[in-house]
Amino acid sequence: MIKLDYKNDKPLHEQISIGIKELIMCGAMIPDEQLPSVRDLSVELTVNPNTVQRAYKTLETEGVIYSIRGKGSFVAKAPEADRRMIDGLYRVFEDAARELVFFGEEKKALAEVLEKVFEERMSKND
Numbered sequence: 001m002i003k004l005d006y007k008n009d010k011p012l013h014e015q016i017s018i019g020i021k022e023l024i025m026c027g028a029m030i031p032d033e034q035l036p037s038v039r040d041l042s043v044e045l046t047v048n049p050n051t052v053q054r055a056y057k058t059l060e061t062e063g064v065i066y067s068i069r070g071k072g073s074f075v076a077k078a079p080e081a082d083r084r085m086i087d088g089l090y091r092v093f094e095d096a097a098r099e100l101v102f103f104g105e106e107k108k109a110l111a112e113v114l115e116k117v118f119e120e121r122m123s124k125n126d
Contacts (some may be wrong), residue, residue, distance in 0.1 A: 017058050021059075024075055032077070034071075037072060038056065
């Protein structure tokens with residue numbers, strides 16, 4: 001289930017994109033599974049259909065989902081994810097780690113964040 005936080009600074013379409021990615025990462029949605037229609041998800045989340053459409057378009061551009069005309073949107077297989085996007089995320093991750101080290105964060109603290117992310121994923125798969 002996707003939860004929207006209206007007090008969050010992130011735009012709703014980004015929150016929807018992140019929510020769908022989390023559902024895929026935890027295994028709640030599997031490759032080739034159909035996503036709810038734009039209309040159905042907009043009703044469920046009580047947002048404008050254009051907001052959901054924008055989230056779906058972003059996810060499709062990133063290679064997370066794919067669309068079939070007249071049938072809907074589906075979860076893409078992991079290898080189909082855009083390698084440029086993955087490489088870009090690694091650059092962002094590396095830059096963030098560099099900044100944290102600059103501000104005095106310890107290696108152990110950064111490792112704990114990674115461990116937490118992996119533990120969250122594993123607990124969602126149970």
